[in-house]
Amino acid sequence: MSDSLVVQGGTPLSGTVAVGGAKNAALKHMVAALMAPGRHQIENVPEILDVEIMGRVLEHVGALCRRDGKTLTIDVPEHPIPEAPLELVRQMRASILVLGALLARTGEARVALPGGDDFGSRPIDFHIEGLEAMGATFDLRHGVLYGAAPDGLVGTDVFLEFPSVGATENLLLAAVLAKGVTTIGNAAREPELVDLAQYLGSMGAKIDGAGTSTIEIHGVEGLTAASHRTVPDRLEAGTYLVAAAMTAGTVTVSDCRPEHLRMELRKLTAAGCEITTSATSVTLTGPERPVALDISTLPYPGFHTDMHPQMVTLLSVAEGTSLVTENIYAGRFRYLGELNRMGAEIHADGQHVVIRGVTQLSGCEVDACDIRAGAALTIAALRAEGETVIRDAHHLDRGYDGWVPKLASLGADIRRV
Numbered sequence: 173m174s175d176s177l178v179v180q181g182g183t184p185l186s187g188t189v190a191v192g193g194a195k196n197a198a199l200k201h202m203v204a205a206l207m208a209p210g211r212h213q214i215e216n217v218p219e220i221l222d223v224e225i226m227g228r229v230l231e232h233v234g235a236l237c238r239r240d241g242k243t244l245t246i247d248v249p250e251h252p253i254p255e256a257p258l259e260l261v262r263q264m265r266a267s268i269l270v271l272g273a274l275l276a277r278t279g280e281a282r283v284a285l286p287g288g289d290d291f292g293s294r295p296i297d298f299h300i301e302g303l304e305a306m307g308a309t310f311d312l313r314h315g316v317l318y319g320a321a322p323d324g325l326v327g328t329d330v331f332l333e334f335p336s337v338g339a340t341e342n343l344l345l346a347a348v349l350a351k352g353v354t355t356i357g358n359a360a361r362e363p364e365l366v367d368l369a370q371y372l373g374s375m376g377a378k379i380d381g382a383g384t385s386t387i388e389i390h391g392v393e394g395l396t397a398a399s400h401r402t403v404p405d406r407l408e409a410g411t412y413l414v415a416a417a418m419t420a421g422t423v424t425v426s427d428c429r430p431e432h433l434r435m436e437l438r439k440l441t442a443a444g445c446e447i448t449t450s451a452t453s454v455t456l457t458g459p460e461r462p463v464a465l466d467i468s469t470l471p472y473p474g475f476h477t478d479m480h481p482q483m484v485t486l487l488s489v490a491e492g493t494s495l496v497t498e499n500i501y502a503g504r505f506r507y508l509g510e511l512n513r514m515g516a517e518i519h520a521d522g523q524h525v526v527i528r529g530v531t532q533l534s535g536c537e538v539d540a541c542d543i544r545a546g547a548a549l550t551i552a553a554l555r556a557e558g559e560t561v562i563r564d565a566h567h568l569d570r571g572y573d574g575w576v577p578k579l580a581s582l583g584a585d586i587r588r589v
């Protein structure tokens with residue numbers, strides 16, 4: 173039987189919570205380590221399930237991962253095994269990044285097609301097209317993608333159809349060891365990608381423009397192992413801020429980078445929250461009842477799709493009707509039915525979510541269907557009248573380090589059963 177969270181709603185959160193390193197950066201750093209043989213050290217790595225799974229992917233490839241607290245030491249062999257097996261890749265989409273890394277390092281890659289969260293179809297065509305433009309060839313047999321670049325990858329101009337985070341990262345990894353210059357146009361600009369570029373830079377890669385929509389990479393002959401500290405997790409920070417807002421509490425989120433949450437903080441302010449920031453912290457006081465507002469999810473620096481379920485939850489108790497438009501994923505609405513079972517009045521129409529604010533939610537049994545849905549349902553439960561049981565809590569383990577103890581330290585009545 174799967175784990176559940178039991179939450180007794182109604183306590184305003186208060187206190188300080190420190191966020192850890194970003195899941196979506198640390199996972200990429202682990203793959204990036206494969207680019208250089210020798211001993212790497214990655215600090216500020218969250219203790220979450222996805223990092224464990226990525227550790228197993230690396231071990232399959234021949235690398236050795238050791239954790240000491242939040243520090244991961246990775247020993248990368250001279251000749252990695254160019255293969256990522258289905259049982260691991262199917263559990264986590266981020267493992268598709270080994271494609272670019274292994275092709276660049278070994279001239280071949282056998283990678284099962286990825287799984288991950290159920291947000292509708294999540295193809296990898298941009299990854300493949302970009303790597304093909306760099307000279308790789310691909311063949312899909314029995315669910316496994318066989319990539320080859322026996323003479324090495326060659327730098328070229330790639331212009332992405334959409335600023336895909338994963339495709340930009342895959343091409344970045346491939347390009348740092350390619351011959352000549354690669355330009356990635358319409359590149360993703362996410363802070364985690366900038367962090368990846370910095371880590372690669374400390375290994376000796378030549379990268380310009382990370383964080384802008386055009387990245388230029390001058391390929392080098394080889395890289396050397398390096399150390400890196402992972403950027404703070406803006407999604408973890410944002411999630412605790414919405415939890416504070418939902419309970420009309422006052423919470424300081426420390427060890428974060430407020431400049432990475434500009435759009436989310438703007439929307440929380442528009443919803444009636446009082447927010448002050450320092451260089452590394454955000455303090456938020458939530459309103460008795462939030463104000464309705466409209467949000468569209470967009471690539472960074474727009475409003476993050478991974479903050480959408482949490483924000484819809486906050487708006488479910490707002491005064492007035494809100495509209496949230498999801499522009500990144502075709503399907504991210506399975507959690508809405510669960511929120512409605514708690515008394516919310518929300519309906520989805522195509523990519524739009526219409527939220528008619530209600531005065532109160534009431535606890536019941538709900539199912540978490542992915543990481544952010546699990547976070548959103550916990551946030552709903554923190555305000556709801558009575559007890560909520562959130563089943564399939566393992567989804568939260570994939571993305572939030574210390575979810576239950578951190579919320580409990582802010583005064584939440586929450587336990588795991």
Ligand code: EPU
Nearest residue numbers: 196266293294295296297298299336337338339478500501
């Ligand atoms: N897309 C394609 N073709 C491609 C690649 C992407 O059509 O070849 C589409 C996707 O289907 C999606 C959109 O483009 O509709 C954006 O996908 P993107 O490639 O940007 O996302 P990703 O790299 O697969 C990362 C995060 C996600 C986050 C998205 C968007 C990791 C491990 N995952 O996914 O994080 O939602 O960027 O910011 O970095 C999470 O942390 O909960 C999570 C799902």
